[in-house]
Amino acid sequence: MYEKVYSNPDIYNIYVPLPNNPLKNLNCYVVKTPEKNLIIDTGFNLKECYDALSTGLKELDIDISKSEMFLTHMHSDHTGLAPFIMNSDSVIYISKIDYELLNSDSAEFSWDALYRKFMSEGFPKEAIENLHKSNPAEAYAPEKGFKAVTVNDGDKIKIGDYEFTCVFTPGHTPGHMCLYLESEKLMFLGDHVLFDITPNITFWTSVRDSLKDYLQSLNKVKAYDVKTALPAHRTSSKDFYLRIDEIIQHHNQRLEECLNIVKNHPGMNAYDIAGFMKWSMRGKNWQEFPMHQKWFAVGECIAHLDYLRYASKIYRRFENGIYCYYAF
Template sequence: MVEQVFDRPRIWRIPVELPQNPLRTLNSYVIQTPEQNLIIDTGFNRPECHASLWAGIEELNLDLGKTALFLTHLHSDHTGLVYDFVQRGVPVYTGRIDHTYFASTVTGTTWSDMEERYRHEGYPAEGLALQAGGNHARLYAPQGVYPATLLEGGEILHVGDVSVQAIHTPGHTPGHMVLYLPKEQLLFSGDHILFDITPNIAVWMGVDDALSDYLSSLEKIRSLPIRKTFPAHRGQAGDVYQRIDALLEHHQHRLAEILDAVETYPGSTAYELAGHISWSARGLGWDQFPPNQKWFAVSETLAHLYYMERRGKVAREAAGEVFVYHII
């Protein structure tokens, strides 16, 4: 079950099952040294994920007394089991921005504010209700705001004699962080760079232009010397620089596709425009999309529309209670 993916330092991959989720598994990594261990990400807060993760930890015979946990970002498939570690006294590290945002979903009105925002972008009320009832991010989140050492980006964590740098890479989430080993030139990319699938770039409360943030973060990582990359989902094989180029090209193609949809269907809402875009959904039509996938598709459409609006390519106009889009 546990796979060794690097020798010096010893790095292990624990595949954590994500049931009924298109991501299938989370790659939870362990950096192991004689003095200290670091676990990266956890899986959802549900029994199947707990079983997968802890079977791996037990197989490695990790001493939790000399182990820390790092969470790359706020999504529940990465943070859900954090209290497994908090309750055992394991120190937790994560980015301040995402920790604060997660806290706002627990103690504030972030979820309802997002739903209202989507309603104004044309998302039907019944669709929002379906999405809320089956949203894995909400159903399998940590049971509350968890204690953690909060990072801004640039900090060096020491795992035995291994130096690990936290780097802020906003885009996929506002406070997403990757981990970089400068001496070994290794990158734990979280969901910032995936090789077999494309990270979702969504809209966030308090973030003006998530897509621009993401593209800038890709360029930031491109500037690093990287020998090997360990992504949070799917396969690990691939040249990271070629993958960055492919991701940049993907978003240019997506921008062009959405711009063409706005020109072809002027006066459409973001929800309607999302239905005219090509998505990787196993041949399903827009009306057949599962609620979670439809939410992500609309959110990614919005991120690209906002990017183009800020650059004077599309106009967003009120039409009653919803916004519609036109070519400028």
């Protein structure tokens, strides 16, 4: 299933379903020109995604040997199928930072390191062990080691007569990239700006303050002239600049909320602080949250606590193997 979203260059959106995922679908964009095509993001390494994407590409009559691929970031719903859709000698672009995260064998970036970090923030050990077995990000990732061409901020990608510019937008992931087509004032946003949901911002073991990076990256794209904004999930239902302001405001409110919780409950860990935050989960309370949703909630909570720590609003102490937070 695909729809045409732009003419000259012709851009199509292939609807890739993400089963059992609150994101619902991935928008795989295909820029089609007589000389060359560009495929942007893929869906999970999962049969349902593969079927949808390969059918869409066939319907669009895309010749893979005349196509390149651009991955906006390392998350497995964007990269999972890259090595399966493309040929072994195809050009696949991704930022250097995210490529290294995806392919690193270093213990520092391993799932184990991440699980240990979550436990040090109060996440229950048994829950972590269960998540480990069913984590889609872990299960549906591409195989390690696929070949890629790494790109940096400002790099150009030429597809037919069109020149695209890589726009480094760290935050959602440490190496997230948007792709800008200046001649058309058109931007592929990946997960940097989403319209129907707020992009998940979590902490990264390799990043000091991911929320600060993210807010800076929002201001960065705000300075671009964008008439057509193409997000990687759902629809672009609003004005691009208005939406950016809404997301910035959302995080400012979150920061205030976190600070108030820490002030009112000194010495709590991040897992418990997340339980006091408001989440839009169709009326469910924290106890009823599925564990994988708690995982995202706690990650987001830690990113906000990090921001507050580096802004000298709060501090943390390591007590009996768990970080406890206090306001200054």
